Amino acid sequence: MNSSALSYLKLGLIAFVAVFLTDICCSRQVWSAENEQQRPNILLIVADDLGYSDLGCFGGEIETPHLDSLAAKGVRLTQFYNTGRCCPSRGSLMTGQYPHRIGLGHMTRNLNQRGYQGHIADEAITIAQILQRGGYRTFLSGKWHLGTEDPTKLGFEEFYGTLVSAKTFWDVNHFTRLPASRATHTYPKGEFYGTDAVTDYAIDFMHMGRRTPDQPWFLYLAYNAPHFPLHAPKEDILKYADRYHIGWDQVRKQRLARMKSLGIVPQNTKLSPRSRYWDWGESESRVNPAWDSLPTDRRGDLARRMAIFAAMVDRMDRNIGRVLTSLRQNNELENTLIIFTSDNGACAEWDPHGFDIKSSRNNTLYWGNQLDKMGGPDTHHSVGSGWANASNTPWRLYKHYNHEGGIASPGIVHWPAQVQQTGTIRSNPAHIIDIAPTLLEAAQVSYPSQWDGHATLPLPGQSLMPLVKGQKQTARTLYFEHQGNRALREGRWKLSALRGEPWELYDISQDRTELNNLAQQYPDLTKQMAQKWNVWAKENFVLPFPKDYRIDYLAPLAK
Template structure:
């Protein structure tokens, strides 16, 4: 029998437990009910295999940590070009449907208006109406002059494609009445500034702890011009002298080890490229066939590219540190991807001065100037081919090298599958429905008294939680390059060339064209693509894209 003293202590403990347990359950329920903050991170021209967690040799520990604690999507698709992809990311629509089938030049066709359509509604507008604070630090590039008219409370970044990472005047703060950071002379770097303002905006979002926030962190790195701090470039100065052929082989080996691609995946041959204004394709050369000076120049270009990715990752780390310090990481939904595959423009040697046929061969002491404020380089098609290992082609095209992006999703409060790799096909049109489901916000049926365009994507949350997904059909087009993906089958075509058919369950590198063996399947999928293209204002293709780098088709509408 317990003593009276022990009995009294036991009764006190039971009473305390009875009081505390409901409070603990109440706290858990409040945490579960609290809507997440949302951090959407988009890189610019990042290749499929550039990140460490996707097989690359570039040091990206921050993004790698998100992948290790979250989920990697290995068949996550984009539209093949920056403006169209960013239009899809913002609206959940195929880009032509919202006027962004090409870039920001108006081609006087509904699908090619060159700006986000007046009737389109952005994720920022919807979330803002649903009670979220909304912020954008980074690249807009949707053909309009003020993202704050599209749902964002605060904006800092570039309204167009990147022209420089060194000039503070290239970046804009909106509304214009807001205070801006002051940077000492020579210490401004665009990627770091985007990190600065992202942290500022999160601080604003914490002013009301009961109100969640949405931050779109839209980097313009590693898009050309190749600009990076010298200390970052020197970290990679010796890494790329082995050349793109060995880098491709090494990356594929790591990708297989990580489970990014199946063990039987074959490396595609060196890709074709189309030089500025030329209709005939050439093939990237073998690295060992190049002269010594040219290899030195190209190795430094890739070192600068890697430095830009590294610095992007460091700024992601600064943002993650801010989340951790404020106990927000657990219930922040983070999605990371790239807007298209790596950029080939326009040949294996890249360009200099401006986007054109200009190329400068740097050698000897000139190498140290590369990447500084008075230079302007691109990385070229040979290294872009390596960035997109093991796929064919690049940005602009709808083969896997153009439309396959690394995808990372991290949300510890809801996704308990650390390090999981998901190979089910998904698309950036799925980002809007995913964010809306997570935020518990309904997609509006009307906007400004007009019916909204129905969403065509699907929320990724059931997929991320392991629920089986029905097969779907995904569609692509840019500058006459086109593709359709349905289950295990994918048809791809380069502008002016016939459809190619691939069984991507066995041949995702698109090496074994089955179109001649399965003409009925080609016809069936072609009809589906044409129906989609008509419904989404893709067709007719513009007769003139009004750009010098694209050679005219002969005949212009070859299908």
């Protein structure tokens, strides 16, 4: 071949390669554009201290029409689990990891152990960071409480809310806007209310996301409600003022009947006895009293506490309605993945009477005209263990514990573009660690094997999408621990234990209220499951347990 022919051949090859690469690039651009249009917006809504049966769609008497509508057109998860406490659950939500693995095995106090650092570990990556790198806009409105001072350094473009647990719903200065240079809303004096404001900014953030229509958005809407202090507008409280004078015993019975009617629990479900509670700093438990055994003035005080709690849930639901209206008005509801849950079961702190002023033994008895002051800016109440027991109907115990009352949450998934099982109920076990892989699957973003040059931790959870679509599930084991309370869920069996007490074994398929302890009947199974929990606990920095949690409310274990 002469040099001239060789030159023409080279030019031809170059032209062919250029056309071929152009075709590849164009096809990738076309695929990306089509793919971007298919990717959903993502709205993750989390309530704080909401009990398993508080929502109408889970059997409660509180009016929650907007969440009920999501359930009626989506999927309810009736065996959806959390970690038993707010900070650990939120850490798991954000990272897809068990909480001790990322240093949040307890709360935000550093206990100088790998699993109890009191802040999200430096090597952890958040779902917001991954989605942001995958092309999503990312926003957070509400509660952060992961031991760090700035969520915008962990994947969120914009933040409004509380960096710690809410101390008040009435003081605008308790809420923070980040980056600090951003403009803020101005509220007339006396018209600020935290749940409303968190929603105002959530809607602002959705508007921001719409300014870049080629990018979907992720909004983490993390309400403080109905966490104490019990604060609500007076008109909302009055709506429920007469509803709870029947007391927690009757409310529990009524809720269980509705739960059976809705299919939330099986027809053979038994109501657990009134639960034990541990007062501030006490090692010995007592049992919640019968409602009718309480003095008249005490019943009036407690009925008003629960009325305020209900008002907070009602107000949260109406604000969720505002968010849904914004989605509908912008034709986004069809292709927005919405997940709703609670970070733990209802809160018993610390006894049947609840506390006042601050979390402690303090209690103020309100009666007569004093009841009208409750829930206002100058008050600070909790609902107490009796009503928390009712909120967690029909389960035992509450937040802090790993029996069902502490770790069972209502779960709702709504995504009309992909989930067509309208009003379906799924009773397969799932866990809050499953939310991260679910969001990644929906967003079509791969979980990275490396992040900024470092290997990432594998995700222990699995996507909820096969579950909500009714596909066959693989067998799995779920693990729990908080303050020495611990559990393991595997198939029909659940191992549960209180701090310092031996393991209990329950057949959840027949006895989810954990009434019939089978540990002595099946000692080998109990031992086998306990060993499996120990392996997990060592691998995930749960063990050794801290010798001192540095908190006054937790009594030291007897030596």
